[in-house]
Amino acid sequence: MTPPTVKLSTLKTACKNCKLHQLCLPLGLENNDMDQLDNIIKRAKPYQKGEYLFQHGDNFDALYAVRSGSVKTFSQDDNGDEQITGFYLAGEMMGLDAVHEGFHPCSALALETTSVCKIPFTHLEELSAKLPSLQHQLLRIMSKEITEDQALLILLGQKSAEERVAAYLVNMADRMEKRGFSSVEFNLSMSRKDIGNYLGLTIETISRTFSHLQQDGLINSQRKHIEILNTEKLRAIAGLPKISCGLKSTG
Amino acid sequence: MTPPTVKLSTLKTACKNCKLHQLCLPLGLENNDMDQLDNIIKRAKPYQKGEYLFQHGDNFDALYAVRSGSVKTFSQDDNGDEQITGFYLAGEMMGLDAVHEGFHPCSALALETTSVCKIPFTHLEELSAKLPSLQHQLLRIMSKEITEDQALLILLGQKSAEERVAAYLVNMADRMEKRGFSSVEFNLSMSRKDIGNYLGLTIETISRTFSHLQQDGLINSQRKHIEILNTEKLRAIAGLPKISCGLKSTG
DNA sequence: CGTCCCCTTGATGAGGGTCAATGGGCGTGG
DNA sequence: CCACGCCCATTGACCCTCATCAAGGGGACG
Numbered sequence: 432m433t434p435p436t437v438k439l440s441t442l443k444t445a446c447k448n449c450k451l452h453q454l455c456l457p458l459g460l461e462n463n464d465m466d467q468l469d470n471i472i473k474r475a476k477p478y479q480k481g482e483y484l485f486q487h488g489d490n491f492d493a494l495y496a497v498r499s500g501s502v503k504t505f506s507q508d509d510n511g512d513e514q515i516t517g518f519y520l521a522g523e524m525m526g527l528d529a530v531h532e533g534f535h536p537c538s539a540l541a542l543e544t545t546s547v548c549k550i551p552f553t554h555l556e557e558l559s560a561k562l563p564s565l566q567h568q569l570l571r572i573m574s575k576e577i578t579e580d581q582a583l584l585i586l587l588g589q590k591s592a593e594e595r596v597a598a599y600l601v602n603m604a605d606r607m608e609k610r611g612f613s614s615v616e617f618n619l620s621m622s623r624k625d626i627g628n629y630l631g632l633t634i635e636t637i638s639r640t641f642s643h644l645q646q647d648g649l650i651n652s653q654r655k656h657i658e659i660l661n662t663e664k665l666r667a668i669a670g671l672p673k674i675s676c677g678l679k680s681t682g
Numbered sequence: 683m684t685p686p687t688v689k690l691s692t693l694k695t696a697c698k699n700c701k702l703h704q705l706c707l708p709l710g711l712e713n714n715d716m717d718q719l720d721n722i723i724k725r726a727k728p729y730q731k732g733e734y735l736f737q738h739g740d741n742f743d744a745l746y747a748v749r750s751g752s753v754k755t756f757s758q759d760d761n762g763d764e765q766i767t768g769f770y771l772a773g774e775m776m777g778l779d780a781v782h783e784g785f786h787p788c789s790a791l792a793l794e795t796t797s798v799c800k801i802p803f804t805h806l807e808e809l810s811a812k813l814p815s816l817q818h819q820l821l822r823i824m825s826k827e828i829t830e831d832q833a834l835l836i837l838l839g840q841k842s843a844e845e846r847v848a849a850y851l852v853n854m855a856d857r858m859e860k861r862g863f864s865s866v867e868f869n870l871s872m873s874r875k876d877i878g879n880y881l882g883l884t885i886e887t888i889s890r891t892f893s894h895l896q897q898d899g900l901i902n903s904q905r906k907h908i909e910i911l912n913t914e915k916l917r918a919i920a921g922l923p924k925i926s927c928g929l930k931s932t933g
Numbered sequence: 934c935g936t937c938c939c940c941t942t943g944a945t946g947a948g949g950g951t952c953a954a955t956g957g958g959c960g961t962g963g
Numbered sequence: 964c965c966a967c968g969c970c971c972a973t974t975g976a977c978c979c980t981c982a983t984c985a986a987g988g989g990g991a992c993g
Contacts, residue, residue: 506832510921514836528832530825537832556818560811567807573824574781580831581757581779581788585765587838588882592981623940631839633982638941654940654990670761843949874972884950889973905958905972 445469454522454609455496456550456572459564468565471554474498477546484525484539484547491529493549497521500545501620505628506537515629516580518542518621520606527576542620587631590670595630596640598669600650604659615659696720705773705860706747707801707823710815719816722805725749728797735776735790735798742780744800748772751796752871756879757788766880767831769793769872771857778827793871838882841921846881847891849920851901855910866910 446457446465457465473493477500478484484495487507495502497519504525505515516537519525529535530552559566586595608614619626627637644650649665651658659665697708697716708716724744728751729735735746738758746753748770755776756766767788770776780786781803810817837846859865870877878888895901900916902909910916 506836508836508840508921512836512840512921514832514839516832516835528825528828531822531829536829556814556821560814560817563807563811566811566817570807570820570824571782573821573828574779577779577824577827577831578782578787580828580835581765581767583835584767584831584838585757585759585763587835588765588879589759589763628839634940635942635983636981639981642941670759670763873970885972886951886974887949890949893973 446472449498450611451496451498451522456524456565456568458568460562460568461564464562464565467558467562471551471558473549473551475547475549477544478541480541480543480545482541484541484545485535486538487535489535491526491533491535491552493551494524494526494555495539496524496548496550498546498548501542502539502545502547503542503621503625504537504539513628515625518625518629521610524572524576527573542625583629592630592632592636592640593643594668594670595632596626596637596644597649597665598671599626599630600657600659601662601666601669601671603657604662615662617657618655619657620655697723700749701862702749702773707775707816707819709819711813711819712815715813715816718809718813722802722809724800724802726798726800728795729792731792731794731796733792735792735796736786737789738786740786742777742783742785742803744802745778745806746776746790747799747801748774748776749797749799752793753790753796753798754793754872754876754880755788755790764879766876769876769880772861775823775827778824793876834880843881843883843887843891844894845919845921846883847877847888847895848900848916849922850877850881851908851910852913852917852920852922854908855913866913868908869906870908871906 446452446455446460446469447462449455449457452458452465457468460468484502499521501521502519502525503515504517504519505513507513516528517525519539525539526535528537555565555569559569586598590598603617603619604614607617621629623637623641624634627634630637632640641650641652644665645652647664649659649661649668651660697703697706697711697720698713700706700708703709703716708719711719735753750772752772753770753776754766755768755770756764758764767779768776770790776790777786779788806816806820810820837849841849854868854870855865858868872880874888874892875885878885881888883891892901892903895916896903898915900910900912900919902911
């Protein structure tokens with residue numbers, strides 16, 4: 432049998448076939464609701480490392496969900512000071528901050544070859560009005576973004592360099608695990624400089640802290656490649672409960 | 683514990699009569715749509731200074747909009763480290779971060795006598811599905827919260843103590859002006875300690891910075907009472923252009 | 934094989950945290 | 964009405980963490 436000619440339409444990755452749909456916008460949707468969502472989503476060719484998905488000031492017309500690869504978003508103030516506001520992995524949504532003013536207040540740059548789903552926002556709003564669980568999930572995702580920004584605020588406002596770096600590594604490990612990768616051995620797609628900027632530290636401090644954690648036998652870091660040797664101690668430094676500890680106060 | 687509701691007749695403030703509706707959730711709604719929103723909103727008796735609107739871990743069932751007074755929200759990590767994530771003035775909405783997990787990840791405390799509108803969330807979702815402009819405004823408000831958190835991230839990640847304090851004062855001044863108060867003379871409802879925590883600084887640094895700005899003739903501060911003597915220089919220190927264009931929030 | 938960029942490591946110093954003492958408002962109670 | 968005590972704010976002295984400046988190593992890629 433000769434293989435049929437390849438049609439892009441058939442290769443399209445539908446939400447219901449996408450391994451990410453438990454992490455992404457379609458969470459909680461019925462199958463045929465997912466089809467409706469599929470119909471408005473655009474899947475374009477991948478971005479190469481260093482390409483912008485959108486830039487600060489661009490008109491806002493769509494949300495972006497990472498399908499594979501990774502992206503950093505960063506905002507700039509009027510002095511040109513740059514602050515990375517997030518690193519986005521598969522299943523995570525970008526552009527939520529642009530709804531308010533109708534243009535993107537931050538820029539998004541691919542950290543490696545990255546493919547995305549582009550979700551035109553007016554269509555999404557229309558569809559959300561028809562599908563309660565889609566509306567709910569959209570609100571949940573926005574809420575999650577707020578929660579995560581606030582977690583970062585605690586890091587930047589209250590924590591030492593070592594605590595920030597530990598929290599960062601634990602966070603990355605957890606997210607890797609959610610995506611089916613190893614939580615104790617992975618590659619960081621972002622540079623030390625990016626990590627430093629994200630955590631409010633300099634590149635030198637990041638480097639020294641990595642070295643220090645390595646000397647203490649908590650991690651093994653070879654440039655981008657990270658091995659976590661002692662998850663429990665790392666979580667402790669990060670100020671997070673040990674996984675099995677039920678002693679935290681619930682107010 | 684929430685204060686009991688009192689007779690509507692005494693407190694009846696419909697959205698369409700509320701001076702805040704250009705800053706708040708009803709923005710963009712037709713008059714009779716506003717009536718529908720009114721029907722689901724609960725207006726309870728005011729909270730006294732030091733009372734909690736909700737606490738970390740509480741079940742999430744409603745959003746809160748400040749009608750008068752002011753509120754601080756703060757989250758706690760497992761070490762008990764506290765980070766104030768926002769100060770909320772009239773027309774501003776709290777609880778958006780709770781949608782994600784279904785409980786409040788932060789606590790909200792009245793900084794002075796404060797009255798609020800309580801908006802049951804499931805009702806709001808139902809109504810949003812029927813009123814496109816309500817849905818849109820809800821999404822915009824969530825988006826605004828994200829944008830503001832990210833502005834704070836830049837402050838905490840990149841700015842010196844003096845820049846942070848200046849930016850804080852400019853921000854408060856702008857918000858006062860939007861609410862019809864003077865932008866050059868106002869009272870801060872929060873303590874130095876709260877400001878310090880919010881900005882990632884100690885109370886001593888806040889106090890010293892205020893004194894320094896006063897010596898330079900930029901402000902006049904008598905405890906809670908603030909006079910801004912040189913808006914332009916203050917904006918310059920804050921890293922903002924002369925007239926606000928980065929952080930302007932039109933609701 | 935050379936160049937560039939990223940990362941690492943060391944030396945030094947400053948910004949802001951920490952500790953300590955004092956003063957001023959304000960509420961409470963005599 | 965005044966006195967007391969508490970809390971908040973201010974100010975000073977000292978110190979520590981992390982930024983800054985500087986130099987050098989090691990991959991990646993042409």
